Amino acid sequence: MKKAVSRRKFLKGGLAGSAALSLTTAKRSEAKSFEGYPDAMGVLVDLSRCVGCRSCEAACNKEQGLPAPEKPFNDYSVFDEIHHGQKRRTDETRYTVVNKYEVPGMDHPLFRKIQCNHCQEPACLTSCFVNAYTKTPEGAVIYNPKVCVGCRTCMIACPFYIPTFRYSSAFNPRIMKCIFCYDTRLQYGKPPACVEACPQEALTFGKREDLINIGRQRIRENKGQYVSHIYGEHEAGGTSWMYLSPVDFDEVGFDTKVPKEPILNFVKDFLSIVPMVLTIWPALFAGIHLLATRKDAIKTKEETKGDK
Amino acid sequence: MKTIAQESQEIPINDHVQTDGTRWKIKEKLFLGLSKEEYKAQAMRNPVNWVLFIIFLVGLPLLATRYLGGLDTVTHSSNDYPWGLFLGFGLFGMVPLSASGFLLGTTVEIFGRKDFVPIERLALLNGLLGYFFAVIYLEVDLGMPWRLPYPMFVSLGPAAVLFLVAWHVATYLSVQIAEVAPSLFEWMGWLKAKRFIKSITIGLTIAGIILSTLHQGALGALFCYAPTKVHPLWLSTNFMWIHFFCSAIFAGLSMVIVVSTLCKYFMRWRCDERFLNAVDPLTVALGKGCAYALITYLVIKIVGIAHDNEWEYLLTDWGFYYTLELGLGALLPLILFTVGVKYGWPNVVRTAAVITVIGVVMNRLNTSLISFNWNLYQEIPRWQEIWITVTIFAVYFITYRFILYRLPILYEWKGEK
Incomplete structure (x- = not known):
């Protein structure tokens, strides 16, 4: 009798186990074909329209309450700053940066704004072992400093070199990165501060799906003015922020070797x-x-x- | 210690009772049976302690500034190189060198090779301490070290590779504490606890193999998150985990050879006849294991290059450096191990082991620092970062020595056990 009971118990346990297992596999196969939230918002950056006024940098600084920069935002000598042979990048005092590129054969320079691209399947999120990152249905990749341990794997994983760490603080360090103004704007349906500040309409805010169509339309209607590629449509599995460029993307500082699939796949x-x-x-x-x-x-x- | 051990009958302590029949107290055991003055005098005589003193003199204040002023007081606080020397050497280098515990555990308990028993405990201890100090290095590097248990209990991200590393290193640390504990229990005279551990040895050992396979591999898989940053020659996204696991095998075995050699020459007073008689033939036998693992490693590294079709990179400067790493760090010791094993020359095997240890650390540093961001620029750590790394290693050394001086690792306990 005793034996029978234990066997039944065992079988029950086995059934529960396999049920749990099939549930987890079901979830996983769903995740395999995740193509982003349907209503996710995004921004289309048109490099041909940007004049390098740095208004977006200033707006971001104000909106996010970041410390005042060494040089004011109307000082354009920052475009010549070079560290370790690299142009300026995001750091703990700035979530977005505009860089200048002289392209051979063009009579004027091009400018490229960088910030978090808000991937559909973000590498920072998938590499985080404390779930500090969330991809919201609105499209933003946000960060929770309350659970972060400071291992900085997200910085290793991000193919765009975006997350930065507040190294200067011993007791209150955290990851510093663009959150698409989620707290103050995006969750209420408003565009981020940088987009609103742009005087050139170089930044277009809208549903990611629509932005891809707009991008394609611009490429189609302005023959020869753009390269036929929307950077971010497929890069790293697709990003919410995307770019149009009149010249090859690697000429304006983009990493064109970023794989066309989520980093997680590797x-x-x-x-x-x-x-x-x-x-x-x-x-x-x-x-x-x-x-x-x-x-x-x-x-x-x-x-x-x-x-x- | 050497001279004291030669003159005295009772020292080194290897029994519960003294020659006159009274039992040693734990405190006396801690002081190695010496009076406080004697203990101090022997510590002052040892030149190694003076070197350690100088390391600490600079290193401890540096550590204090790191914890009070932030990471940027001692490192370059680079956003391009989030991981520096603390993890590059401390975590990625120390962990493979500590694979010894599970390797010798498997050899003795699972494969039934009882002839490796004299060196088993040393290998287990080497494993335990290596992992423990890898965690210490991690605690130096983490932005919020006080949140170390968060991935376990507070906020879980189970789909991340690092989650697996955290859990496995934590569980494996407990397994290793259990595996090393019998020598502590013998020394303390707590036999009941020892017998309990003995009864679960097989389970512990198999748990050790599983955990080691996965987290040694996981450390490699962490770099698969950076397919565009690590140089393609050092990154094989398909085989990364097995490259790291396989190299951990000869790394761990070589580390045991190196440590046992140091013990044989510098801690002879603490070794018993059984250990001293066994260490030479066992060195050769371990060398055989290293040779097998090394040839396998070399082949799967080449398979990795072939799989991703990266032959053309071999003709670049990076390729030259890569060939240098494999040639000096793997092929050269492979040849030495083979010769040493064939002719039964323990000292050739020992030379090979030293080269292998350096080679593995070189590989981990190359993957995590040197070939990382190969398209950007080279990060050279600040001297403070290097000094702190050395300081932690010095603490590791002292702890290691402290335990070897006392517990029955290099000798058999004479009293009841």
Whole structure:
């Protein structure tokens, strides 16, 4: 009787286990084909319209309450700043930066604004082991400083070099990055501060889907004025912020080697071996143990027999 | 200590009772059976302690500034290189060198090779301390070190590779504490606890293999998050985990060879006959394991290049450096191990082991720092960062020595056990 009960219990446990397992696999296959939230918003940046006035930088600084910069926002000598051979990048005092690019064969320079691109399947989010990042249905990738441990894996994972760390603080460090003005604007349906500040309409705010159509239309209607590619439509699995450029993207500082799939895909090979190792190794090594110590086991058995 | 051990009958302590029949107290055991004055005198005589003193003299204030002033007081606080030397050496370098615990555990307990018993405990201790100090290095590097348990209990991100690393390192640390505990229990004379651990050894060992396979691999897989940043020669997104796991095998074995060599020459007074007689043949036997792992590693590294069709990179400067790393860090020791094993020359095997240890650390630094951002610029750590790294390593050294001086790791406990 006792045996039967325990067997039934065992079966129940097994059923529950396999049910849980199938649930998790179901979730996973859903995640495989995630193509972003349907109503996610985005911004289309048109490099041909940007004049490098840095209004967006100033607006961002004010909206996000960031510290005042060393040089004022109307000082254009910042475009010549070079650190380690690199143009300016985001850091703990600025979530967005505009850089100037002299393109050979063009009579005027081009400007490129960088900020978080708000990926559909963000590498920062998927690499975070405390779930500090959230991709909101509105399209923003936001960050929760209350749970962050400061391991900085998100900075390793971001293919666009966007998240930065407040290294200067010993007791209150955190990741500093653009959050699409989610707290103050996006969640109420309003465009981010930088978009509103742009005097050139270089930044277009709208539904990501619509923006892709607008982008294609601009490429189609202005023959020869744009390269036929929307940067961010597929890069890193698709981003909410996208770019149009009149010249090849690598000429204006874009990394064109960023894969056209989510960064997470590169880690899946490893993630898939985890359950296999967890289940196969115990049996495999217990088996090897039994095989390897078989002779000893027989020996002791015979010895005890002899004692009898 | 050497001279004291030669002159005295009772020192080094290896039994619960003294020759006159009275039992050692724990406090006396801690002081190695010396009086306080004697203990102080032997510590002052040791030149190694003076070197350590100088390291701490500069290192401890630096650590204090790091914790009071923020990471930017001692590092370049780079947003392009979020991970520096603390993790590059401390985590990615120390963990493979500490694979020894699970390797020797498997050899003895699972494969039933009881002839490795004299060196098993040293390997287990080496594993435990290496992991423990990898966590210490992590605590130096983390922005909010006081939140270390967050990924376990407060906010869980189970789909991340680092989540697996955190959980596995934590569980494996407990497993290793349990595996090393019997020597502590023998020393303390708490036999009940020792027998309990003994009864679950097989389970612990198998748990150790699983956890080690996965987190050694996971450390490699972490770099798969940066497919555009790590140089393609050092990153094989499909095989990264197995490259890291495989190199951990010869790294761990080589580390045991290196440490046992140091013990043989500099801590001879603490070793018993059994250890001293076994260490040479066991060194050769471990060398054999290293040779097998190394040849496998070399082949799968080449498979990695072939799989991604990266042959053309080999002709660049990076390719030259890569070939140098594999040639000096893997091929050269492979040849030395093979020769050493074939002719039974323990000292050749030892030389190979030293080179291998350096080679593995070089590989991890190359992956995490040198070839990272290969398209941008080179990050050279600040001297403060290097000094703190050395300081933590010095603490590791002292702890290691403290335990070896006392617990029955290099010798068998004579009293009841």
